[in-house]
Amino acid sequence: MYDVKEIRKQFPMLNSDIKMQNKPLVFLDNCSTTFKPQRVIDAMNNYYYRFNSNSHRGDYDLSYQVDVMIEEARKEVASLVNADTNEVVFTDGATGALNLVAYGYGLKYLKKGDEIILSVAEHASNVLPWFRIADLTGAVIKYMDIEDGKLLAKNLKRVITKNTKIVSLAHVGNVLGYVADVKEFAKIAHENCAIMVVDGAQSVPHLKTDFKDLGIDFLAFSAHKMCGPTGVGALVGKYELLKDMDPFVTGGGMNSIFKKDGSVDYRLPPYKFEAGTLNIAGILGFGEAVKFIKEIGVDNIHQHDQELIDYAIEKLKDYDNIIIYNKDARNGILTFNIKGVFPQDESTLLNYKGIAIRSGEHCAKLLDNYLDTKATCRMSTYLYTDKKDIDTFIDAIINGGDILDAYFN
């Protein structure tokens, strides 16, 4: 394991006098985004201070160096998820990555009557692109059931047919935090000649995710949920599929030649999908963030998340008025409600106490029927969260006081 105290020293957000409602900030909304260590901020600044030039464009040293740095970042990202370097496409995040698969692959290959399988627990970014593709192609969306909050192979088998062309599911759900057996799901998808797309936004930062071992076809994730910058992420895809896929955005940097007659030769993947000037500082920050979490060890991060959630659940177990929806998920996500209190009122009270959590539907708007509640509170940890943060949180929800304290104290 690692020394959380030492790790915390590297984060400016954890070492300042930042206050929320005049109280020290306790950040427990790490599913939404994470803090950045100084070295990630430095890596981004370093580009603007010392290497500011465009990639793939210049015949001069500065530009060449930037190309080299981008490719180093790509190598880091590839090694984090055990993919080949040319299988990593930089996008503007997991949302951009899922849209790229939907439009680049789905729009090209789906036809009327083909099926796309999702679950009701999916984040909007793994639902709405497929809605669009279904609209445009006449394909049909089907949902696999969830059982006790979990996605189970038997329920995928129940819904998959020979018409299924795409199965697209989250590796770790963003509301309940259960890990799906996407390796098994990929096998089932492939037996039915479908491809397996995985939303890794909540798994790659917290859980060892081995693209090759899982046997999946596409994996989407964001940098900002793993101590990297916002506005950058990756789509990892099997190279053969990337070669067949159409580009979603076209423009400079992704073509080799185009003529007046409309003919165009695109570059090979991953460059075919990286049109225009990239978010270079973001990519370099992403690369540094990946180095950082590899040094700590993703397995260690996972263990740390689990310990914190176990600790919180143990402390809360005797309070009958606190409903926990995902007791055995242990993935850095605790989803709860307090009986008789609207989740948004609870999060406002916690805000008043300086604690940041998320309340609402967490962008998974199809899930409410299953949970029998329209909205929930979600507390989520990351590698720098410590027991003191959890203690402050627990004290606040147990001795919450009146929800109107936030307005009148």
Add this chain to the structure above:
Amino acid sequence: MPTLTNDMMRSIIMDHYSDPQNKHQPPHDGYEKVHMHSDNCIDDLDIFLLVKDNIIDDACFDGTACTISTSSTDIMCDLLRGKEISKGRKIIDAFHHMMREEEFDESLLDEAIVFINTSKQAARIRCATIGWNAAEEILKGK
């Protein structure tokens, strides 16, 4: 209106939340409806106004709503009922001014003054104003 203590304001909010008299479907046809849905809260409300001969004859609302939006919308319905449209607009304007911590005419707001602290919790201004925005929408162009 006498000056309200914090405790009085809290109990007014809680009363209108726990027993909102105006939270129901319209009793008959003729009401105009605006649906409001919040991006960042649970609020998913229909607001109904019955407007006849330049008078807001009745106001009610229904749907799912948090403490702040339920209470605020319930108080608004009481305030708007029986007012001329132009007076209704003035009341709504005063409420918006209060939310933005700008000068406003306190005498127009009556019980709605209990939301004066909403700006302390900026993320909840949307909840406090959701019903008011709907009523404003219905009165627009009248």
